[in-house]
């Protein structure tokens with residue numbers, strides 16, 4: 001008997017035949033088998049209890065059968081990777097459905113016709129024209145049976161995993177409420193770039209990079225429902241910073257467990273590990289300016305650019321009342337990002353390369369951190385990362401001028417050396433300030449985030 005017919009949405013002729021369990025590398029799914037009158041067999045892979053998911057509904061993928069992509073790992077299309085990604089994000093979300101739609105092979109023209117179409121594409125036609133050349137429609141898929149399967153599963157409001165707006169429209173027409181269409185995190189490859197381009201230019205598919213959470217964050221937006229665990233981690237770590245808008249100051253420091261950022265001789269390679277470096281580059285990519293004291297430039301000659309992740313280089317701000325920054329240092333010679341060199345007014349202005357702006361500031365030596373941040377904000381540098389060294393970071397933190405401190409500690413004891421965070425303390429511990437804190441692992445290191453504005 002047809003499933004769940006109602007007057008508005010006549011049921012497709014599809015019937016639940018069997019139910020079992022399918023353990024997969026992505027998790028354990030219930031696997032439910034359906035059949036239509038013509039004998040087409042479909043399956044639904046169900047994770048958790050999707051019918052119980054409220055709000056915008058569970059994640060659902062209607063996956064069109066693609067033998068070449070799904071079974072053989074073909075790179076001519078992105079089906080196999082999308083299928084794997086869908087199963088993985090659904091199990092990570094705790095509930096959802098993949099309907100594996102048989103009869104959709106080759107966008108509904110069948111396997112061998114798809115291979116014929118491939119042959120024509122080998123000769124230069126694109127995926128749309130190849131179908132047409134064969135006398136077949138470019139798109140011949142019918143979603144009625146998929147919609148009926150969803151209704152059978154008690155799922156009528158969904159977040160659809162797809163980059164195809166036509167799929168969303170069809171499902172909507174068939175009575176499934178699509179609250180959101182979520183693009184799967186699958187990257188283009190050289191082998192399928194042309195196919196994906198044609199899907200976008202001729203078949204209305206969305207443009208990639210799809211759901212790139214990091215580029216959303218660097219564009220100042222906080223994605224609402226990140227799909228993968230790593231995307232969720234990014235939003236969790238950096239979302240609160242981005243949400244602060246155009247004016248904030250953060251500080252970061254990587255130090256040994258006993259509080260040093262370098263050995264007695266100044267050797268700082270490396271206190272914290274690779275993942276802390278990536279994290280530091282992410283912070284740089286999220287601010288307008290990265291501020292360091294001149295001593296850090298003298299001892300480490302840092303580039304202060306964004307290299308470990310994608311993103312724009314911030315302006316490098318050197319705090320240097322006495323204009324003592326070595327003239328051969330990277331910040332003064334390498335023009336990959338602008339440098340703002342703050343020196344005390346009244347000392348002679350040094351000659352500089354075109355990417356460097358010298359800004360003489362009256363009384364710079366005694367200027368409070370808050371005043372310095374105002375001065376930067378006036379120049380369009382409202383989001384500031386105070387990056388080093390220990391003295392500069394300590395001064396900004398102690399003055400209460402930074403909103404957040406990212407303090408990464410490595411399981412390393414240096415014993416004696418260049419101190420990290422140090423400031424005039426309190427006599428009584430009860431007077432020391434406690435701040436809301438969170439921690440996350442960066443490889444072997446622990447990053448503690450102190451919300452200094454939230455005390």
Ligand SMILES: Nc1nc2c(ncn2[C@@H]2O[C@H](COP(=O)(O)OP(=O)(O)OP(=O)(O)O)[C@@H](O)[C@H]2O)c(=O)[nH]1
Pocket residue numbers: 064065066067076077078079082104105106107108109113114117118121127131161162163164167199
């Ligand atoms: N006729 C034809 N079908 C293709 C070709 N490449 C992939 N397919 C089929 O296209 C179907 C997948 O459709 P796509 O357009 O890639 O993606 P979609 O399902 O519309 O959209 P997403 O939900 O974003 O994956 C599968 O059934 C594939 O077998 C091709 O060159 N020619």
Ligand SMILES: [Zn+2]
Pocket residue numbers: 066068069070077078079080
């Ligand atoms: Zn495919």
